[in-house]
Amino acid sequence: MFNRKRYIPTLLAISLAVASCKVPSIVQQAENRSVPEYFTDSRDTTNMAALPWRAFFTDPNLVSLIDTALKRNQELNIMLQEIEIAKNDILFRQGALRPSVGARLGLGVDKVGRYTSQGAGDASTEIAPGKEVPDPLTDITASVYAKWEVDIWKKLRTAKQAAITRYLSTVEGKNFVLTNLVAEVANSYYELLALDNQLEIVSQNIALQKNALEVVRIQKEAARATELAVQKFQAEVLKSQSLEFDIRQQIKETENRINLLLARYPQEIPRNRSNFLAMAPSAVQSGLPSHLLANRPDIRQAELELAAAKLDVKVARAEFYPSFGITAALGFQAFKPAYLVKFPESMLYSLAGDLAGPLINRNAIKAEFYSANARQVQAMYTYEKSILNAYLEVATQLSKIDNLRKSYELKAKQVDALTRSIDIANDLFKSARADYFEVLMTQRDALEAKLELVETKKEQLTSVITVYRDLGGGWK
Template identity: 30%
Template sequence: MISHSTYKKLSKPLLLIVVAITMQSCFVAKDYTRPELEETDHLFRTDNLPADSLSMADISWKDLFSDSYLQQYINEGLQNNLDIRTAIQQILVTEAYLKQGKAGYLPTVSATAQMTRQELSGNSQFGSFFSSLDQYELSGSLSWEADIWGKIRSNKRASEATYLQSVAAHKAVKTQLVSSIATTYYQLLALDAQLEVTEQTVAARDSSVITIKALKDAGQVNQVAVDQNIAQYNNAKALLVDIKATIFKTENALNLLLGRSSQPIQRGSLENQNFDADIKVGVPATLLSNRPDVIASEYGLINAFELTNVARSNFYPSLTLTANSGFQSLELDQLLDANSLFATLVGGLTQPIFNQRRIKTQHEVAKAQQEQALLAFKNTLLTAGNEVSNALYDYEAETEKFEYRQNEVEALRNAESNSEELLKNGYANYLDLLTARQSALSAELNLIDNKLQQMLSVINLYEALGGGWK
């Protein structure tokens, strides 16, 4: 049976515990709600405002890119790229803090085992009785803070937001990596196509040098025509060297994205590339759920919001309960006796009154940082809409331009063929032929670049919409 005196001693701390539990609902911490974002209504600058919520960002990169080599490289890059692996480690860091935040509701428990020996002065109060004193202790202590104002809950939510922000950042790295690998791969295919055209041009100009020399021997052209043809032939060979050098560097760039040492890259051909997916941008609001950087930015805002809650709760009193219990004895063999048992239970409220303005400063800083996070979130969203608008316009422009480039190449090829035939029959000037040849080569290279830009605009649109991480 517990004596009346013991009951009175324990009743007050127990009352504090009951009060603490009762006051758990008295939170000053606010719940986060997404701010009103008028920017989402007109994020895309286009004449055809999308009404369909479907977006090409919902398509997996495995379905968007049909080239088997490219699929292999993207998969390899997602496994081995160093930026991806760094982002994963950052997730592990924030996950550890998240676990710590969740443990904030739990009490702090510690155990102590110690032996104290005290040599006493002979002239001291107890020195005349004891020359030395030994004490043994085996105890445990517990401390718990009641989350009256929601400070612990807000800290937990801030940790959750930081963790989810790192997950979203990892997705953003994946999106960028998929885009970079695809872009570099298609640049290689375009360079291969330009290399093939240039090699054909070198072979044709080698043959034309022989032809022009024969015409000179026949008296139809002079030495200037021969020299000009030789100059064009060497110009094409120099261009060939430049393209090969660019291919070598582009292969190295792709290897770096894949997280491996430099080596030759196996690949398909540009003419066999196509995108089967429909170009759908979805409504602007889908960027809030598809763009990883936008998602990460909002989690940054949530983190700042919850930390503002924490700073606000510091103005209010905190209720802390501490308990200490164990065994103390002057003799080691009596340490675990019932008479060696002791216990202490303390409950207290602490109200900050004056602390050199630290709490107010922390609150003001937290509010300013929350406003900064909100502005960063809005800026990220506006940037996302801007990127979608630009990518969409680029795709439409490159698609329209491709037909004109094809017509240009066809016309210049005919001009080159006709000029060469007229020159052989003495009806044209060799300068016309040289001009037609140079223009035809430039047009063919531009046509290849136009097709590349058309494909890259699809990749840019896919990335801008937030595709690639699913």
Template identity: 35%
Template structure:
């Protein structure tokens, strides 16, 4: 239901203009008085009792002297607050990340989404202010039949202008217009302010999404780089092992030619050599694919990447603290995104509730109009002013508005559950990363001990074989065991580096 509380159209003569101004001031003051009636509840961050106050540490499996445990207890400098260039000190890797931050396609898409969000926020702010439009030149001429209502007076008017009246049609209205038009909706119940708050939350989501993309990009570039270092190290080991197997094959051939061994020994030794040789193109293929993946992250077509660093030269400092789980709300972009979604949903509840109450719209226009073009620019006789005020109250669509409000309430509850779920997942990510680093460090120490044993076993097997105290099977077994332990140690080292990157990412680092 719509009620027009005031409608004035007058010429711009002193008395008429004063009446328009008086009514306009009264209407605006009335609107300003009632704009303080904002409905809806301001956002307050929920408290989740089910979210732990600290990261999970299993006392029966993780010792307090492990690296991860020390990080969890050290609160002096939070790892998430360390800029990524300070955390990743490899100059080549930082150069690659810098390139990715400029040229990566997904990150540039996120920047454009931020711009879209900013524009939508500015538009929501503009809804609070009056709109102003101009009609610099207007012409209107309406034709009606002789049977049209009030024909006589119109025919008389047309005769007065000394124009012939058509037999079947006559000009009912002829008007030339120049005008400025303005309208303003009074934000009585806070609907527009809630819309602005929702738009602000959506814009902040785009900022956090950009941070999330940057964090993930830094982590993926780093992981791909460490995979290249791993493949490079494994390729060197495979080439050394192939040369070793080839040397063993030459010795077995000499023994076969001298009648000291059988053809079976020579064939098995040759098979072992070919097996070690086939590993080289496999690793080279994986290296090329990983190199192309890194180029894709850098936003460019495949090309060689010169890497001079060795995997064993890369290490991370463990002198930083992890903080507490609630730090993840402000540090992790994905957790912040879920909270901004909750803020936006809360604002939409306010919008839905405000829609159930009356809305007040005030519109005004002023300009010049005349039935004759030559008199249009006469401000005294052709000037006009129009003021409208409309109060709109929904009645028969109340069920629809009530449904929208209840749906908005349910969507807010879903958003709150999503926020809680994301926070729990984030805490789990950090706990998993801490446990992974701990166990990988233990595994790495065992792998190093195994390397010592297999290398010594390889030397012993070679000496015994040359002395005739060991057969070719023992040599092949020793070489295979040594190769496996070398590749395994490199693999664990790579996993430790990636686990440190994952801990940094899971704590919300990488976007500062």
């Protein structure tokens, strides 16, 4: 004989067994966090990235600019909203762990045909002696209801943990924006100082060339020079004057770039234009490469994204297992308002448990699981790439700083030699022992050397700022 009570649990057990079988395994690959022991031959373990940016930068004008940028920069404010979004996602995931409770107030009217099975049954039912069921029949309901998915496989808790990890990742993303913003403002500031210095050099050179032009004109009148010499000197003056306007335009562009970082309309950038070449770059202390794992916000962000991706895989894997839900309701229901308050006749309640899992056609769940697995592997490669990129950036900047120091020393000697040669060439030209071409070339070489010296000084200053950023400094 068919036993229904025994058949239903057996069918349920078979369903759960089928739903739980052949669950794909998680692909785990070893993470490569190893880095070389040192950046260079130096064994210095002190890391300049631990220094707060207010202590690293000593120019009060630059400190004021960075302060304004940290308060008003639009990209930073956009990133702060990303943090708020991630924080709200945590609340959303946390809500899924708790029962959902709501209230329901309903009013309806139902009219069925008399010559139907339901209509015939209603007509024969007496609510009271001599009374039939009202036609049409109203339905008034006032109840509270609840539903809750029991997190038996820790799917919801894992999803919440993934949301928390991504929130921490956005915080590190904000720190990465901070360190880049500080470095960009500082680099643009020193570029502006270098342009100011180059403009001053060009202005001084124009005055020198005009003096030489007057000398040539006088010599022409005395028949000691030709019109060709006059035109050559005149052309050189015009070339320098054109260069002056080019530099002025670069100054304006750099000022506006700083104003953009500070989220304000064009205005002059306050700065000290003197003694640019006398500025000494800060001492570089690179520390150990392993410090990058703790100091670099982009590495920490990639590490947290990898952790979140691993949690996503666990969530996707839990979709293969059955879910257990509980629903309940409690309230009052009647077809007349007067009957609604009659207790216990108008009382309604329900309690149900639901255990459901996928049996066949699980391709959508498999696809999401494999995609989550692939995103996890992708995040691992991104993490490893961020470590490699950080090490190479620091190593490159350390080498650049050393080579720029040697180059600046040689260029400074070159400028000294060419500056002395200008006076010598002018004296020789006045005594007819050198022609005008030698004077022109000497002035031109001296101008180019001075401009290159200023450019090298700027690169020295910005390279130290860049290595400070690459070591993970600027966000504390």
